[in-house]
Every structure is written in structure tokens, then in C-alpha cells.
Amino acid sequence: MSQTFLQEFETRSTAATADSPDWLEPVRRRAMDRFAATGFPTAREEEWRFTPVAPITQTPWRQASGTARVKRQDLESFVFGHPEWITLVFVDGVYREELGSGGLRSGGIQVHSLADAISGNGVPLQAHLTRYAPIDSSAFTALNTALIREGAIIQVGANTEATRPVHLVFVTTKEAHGCAIQPRNLIVVERGARAAVVESYVSLAPGSSYWTNTVTEVVLGANAWLEHTRIQRESERAFHIGATHVHQLRDSHYRNFSMAMGGALARHNLHARLNDSNVETLLYGLYITRGDQLVDNHTTIYHDQPNCRSWEVYKGILDGRSRAVFNGKVLVKPEAQQTDAKQTNRNLLLSDQAKVNTKPQLEIFADDVKCTHGATVGRLDDLALFYARSRGVPAQDAQRLLTYAFAAEVIAEVTLQPVREELEHLVRERLGTL
């Protein structure tokens, strides 16, 4: 099956040399070699033990044309009702300028389609692109790197206070059925700048089966601030493998909220490297699964330098026969003294058949640190249910209300109000809450 991608790579390399920068070709070549050497992961690998990717690796995925007819109003339910935001729309993986907002380059923010940037529109890519997502971190990242073409580049200039959030909308249509989509994004927030970016993976074809393999690299300069929200609402028959690699310089603040409610199988690898002193990293997550869905979140926080703080809360709500995997690594290097790291994973099971595999992994090599973790898997609190019922709320509504409350507690960490409200709305809709 890897063969189809090798062929795609060779075809693309021959055709692409003309319009891609010289430095990129060897990078892509190395990534392809790496992917060819390792192949896709198997369940024998610890990292993929609970998430069998055979349905992905055994499907002969095609390339999507990206020419499906999509109207602006088809996207209304995905864009939070804020026309002033900077929005880029990708249909079946291909950038569609006519569906996005204007004003991609204004007031210290520069947003480009990666395809444009690669074909040489003067955007400097080499300093950052492929620098933060190592090809040996996963075969999927290697493959994505080898096939780099579509995606977005967001650059927020030094000391820019970005007032307009940037929203990347990756939407699939029924024409993506049977196709692999491999977006690649780069977010650069330079020193002293402040920005908000939302990445949405959504579908107009709820029954279609496709595969998204996406990689986003994020770099924060000194004293930069970024709120990065990731909303994964793929078709429930789709496959989603995502990687987010974050690189932070001193005094920067990065907050990520990762919502996963779509996909037959969805995996997100989030790597945050706290590579300088006094860095703050907040990772929040919410996954809501039903039916036979499998949602896997792997996070790795690298405390490489002293005086950094990381705070992580992931919550899951599982129904039906669905499964969730949470693996949270916190790696504290010997020099990373005064590290303050806290990790929490809480799961709510709504059905007897739902299952969670949760694993915190703390590897601490410094002695003067504060690191804690906790994981819970449980049901709704009987006393809280009685409390709500004693106020007149019928049993089933009380369950939904408390389930919603469980989710809303972590959604409250999203500071961008329209996104927070939309997430609350999505969860209420999914749970059937009042």
C-alpha cells in the first residue's frame, strides 16, 4: 500500500522540481526514504498499541481533485459567523481562494496558501518549514513531509497584536470519498506578538470515508502568545491522523484546545517543546465519541529548560462501543529545574461497552520540580444527579445536563468567545442537552 504513495511522490517530484525551492526537494526525499524504510506503524509498536491503523494502511487511497463545487453558504455552520476573521478554505485538501475571506496580508499578519508559497511567491519558508516536526516522530509525519504541497502559512510579525483570528477550514465533500488528504501548516508567531488560530477539520459528507493526514508546525518567539484551537469534526466514517509540533522560546505562552468528535479512527499527536526558560504551555482537550469510534490523543511535553510551566487537562465522554486512548508524556530534562507540570485526564463513560485506555507517563530527570498527574474513568456522580432531579430536572435531562457540565468545564478554557460558544453549542447538540 505504501507503493501508491511512493508513486505519487515520484510523479510529484518530477513535476514539482520546477516550482518548488531547491532546499525542499532533499527534505522531501529524505522524508520519503524514511517512510519507505519504516512503513506504517503496526500494533506491535508501543505508540500504536491501542490504535490499529490497518484500516488506513490497507486502503488504496486516491488523490482528491479538490475541484468539488462548494458554495460559501455551505460553510456557514463551520465559520462561527465572523466574516471579519481571516479565513482560508481548503476543499478536499486543495486551497480555494474564492471561498475564504480577503485581507490575508494586513496589519502585521501574513497568511498564505502553502502551495503559493512553495511555488515561489517570495515567502521565506526555509527558516521554519519542516524544522519542528521531525520525520522520525512518526511514519505519518514522514509521509506528510514527503508529499508537502497544500496547507497554510501564518506569520504574525514581531509585536503584532492580531485582532482578527485566523481560521483554517479543511472541509471534505463526497468527492473526497476514498481519498487521502495531507495538509501541512506552519504558524509562526514572532517575538512579542499575540494571535489566535483555529484549525477546523469538517465534512459536508457525513457518510464518506477518506483519510486526513495533517501536520501543523507552530513556533512562538520570545514573549509571544498564541491561542490555538483545533476542532476535529470529520465524517464518522473517516480516518484522521494529525500531528501538532510546537516549539516555544523564552517567556512565550501557548494554549491549545483540541476538540475531537469525528472520525471512525482519529489520532492526534501533540508535541510541545519548551525549549527556553519561563515558557508556559496549556493543553486542553475534549473528545466525545459514540458508536464504534476510536479517538486517540497522544501528547508529549518536553521540559528542556528551567522555570517552565505546563498544565494539561484532557476530558473524554464515551458512549456506545467507542474507545478512547490518552497517553500523556511529560519529559523533564536534568537542566529543567523548577519545572511545574500538571496533567489530568478525566473520562466519563455513558455506556457499559465504551472503553478507555489512559496512560500518564512522567519521566523526570531533574530533582527540584513539581510534577503531578491524575487519570480517572467513571460515571456521573449519583449525588449530583439527585441534586439536579431534586430541582425538577427529569433523570435523563439531568444526565445530559451533567454530561454537558463535564465538557463545558474544559471548554471554558477557550478564551476566544465565538469559538467557545460554538464548542458549547456543538456539545449540547451532540448530547441532546436542553
Added chain:
Amino acid sequence: MEAALLEIQGLRASAGDTEILRGIDLTVRAGEVHAVMGPNGSGKSTLAQVIAGHPAYKVTSGQILYQGRDLLDMEPEERAQAGVFLAFQYPVEIPGISNAYFLRAAYNEIRKARGLEEVDSLDFLDLLEEKLRVVEWGPDIMSRAVNSGFSGGEKKRNEILQMAVLEPTLAVLDETDSGLDIDALRIVAKGVNALRQPDKATILVTHYQRLLNYIIPDRVHVLSAGRIVKSGGKELALELEARGYEWLEEAVTT
């Protein structure tokens, strides 16, 4: 005399294998305030929770009639919809939803059950404004998560706010006064006294007499070992304050 609003007859209830209520008889008429007192472990909180339908307790015999209906046959939410309210001794924290959201959900469920139209959040805010005055609170409290991170006193006050909004026909307050300072106590009393209407009744479960300085009960009952061992007028509370509970417990055992 008014017809009985609540009639408890021969009520026995257990938690697990332990029998806590061992034959309670109590009649509460509309317009009355009853105080249920007694030492720790006498069963007074259990009585309050059984009236509200707490699932941890199993009624083994006896009955409770509320407005002539078999209360024990009703789900907790049906009791609330019919006008029964329990102010919890330990109100539950619900992080994630605001006080306003929770209370409006409750208010609307009760209205729905009575065939009334639900109110939207704006109309509800108007109603709240008036009720917040009862508990001497500003509107900020409504955007905080339900009881989450509230002090003990704030939680109790929040129960009184919920009671003021839901306007129950029968309010049962389970040791709402314990742990309160004088100001909070006065606010609780104000909430209860506001509900003192000819068609409503209140049962105050309390360990101490001091709340009864602010709310004058019509009847006082003393519970011991799961039974009412003495009933009287408001002067009984003062006697208990002066003499403690031991003399009554001795009277029962001998």
C-alpha cells in the same frame, strides 16, 4: 384547621442494612413551620432526604402523603415539580455550568411539568434580580459555576436563592443553619419567612435552636434514634437549648 399538606405515617427507612427511621408519624398543615430537632445520628437528615427521594435510602414501611398523593411513588423530579424542595445540607458542586443556566433549567422544567410556558434567559434575569435581593447578592454569582468553589456559607445561601426562585409548596431545609455566621443566618431566615404563606409549609431540620430566633416555628419535634420522642410548641426548642437532648433520650430508653 387546614387540611394536611404532608402526612407521614409509620415511616421506616434504611441505608444499606442499617435502619435509620424507625416509625415516624408527622403531620404538616399548609401555613405551618415545623422544626425537627435532635442529636447527631437521630435520623433528622435522613427524614429530610427521604421526603425529597434520595436514592441512598430505602423505605421499608409506612407512607408519606403529600397533597393527598403517595409521595413515595413519585420520582425526585416529580416531587420537585409538585412543589417539594430540599435545601441540601451539603449542596453539590457542578463545575461547568453556571448558576443561572442550572437554575433556569430547573425553573423551566417545573413550569413545563405544570403546563406553563418556559421563560427565556432575559425574562429569567428579571425574575432573578428580584430573588437575588432576598439573599442580598449581586448578579455576579449567577455566572459562577453551580456551588463550585463557593464557601460553605455561599452554598447555603445559594440553596435559599434556588428556593426563592422555585417557590416550593413544601420546603425542607436540612441543617441549612449549621456553620453560618449571624448575617448568613439572618438571610436564610429572610428566605424562609418570605415563603411563609397560607398555602405553603416549611420543615426546618436543625441541630441548634438559634435559627428559631429568626423563624418562629409552629411546632417543634425531637427525633431520637429514628423516632419522634417529643413534640411541642416553640418553647420546646428553648427547653432543648437549656437542657440538651439527653433527658429525652433517657426518657425513651427507660
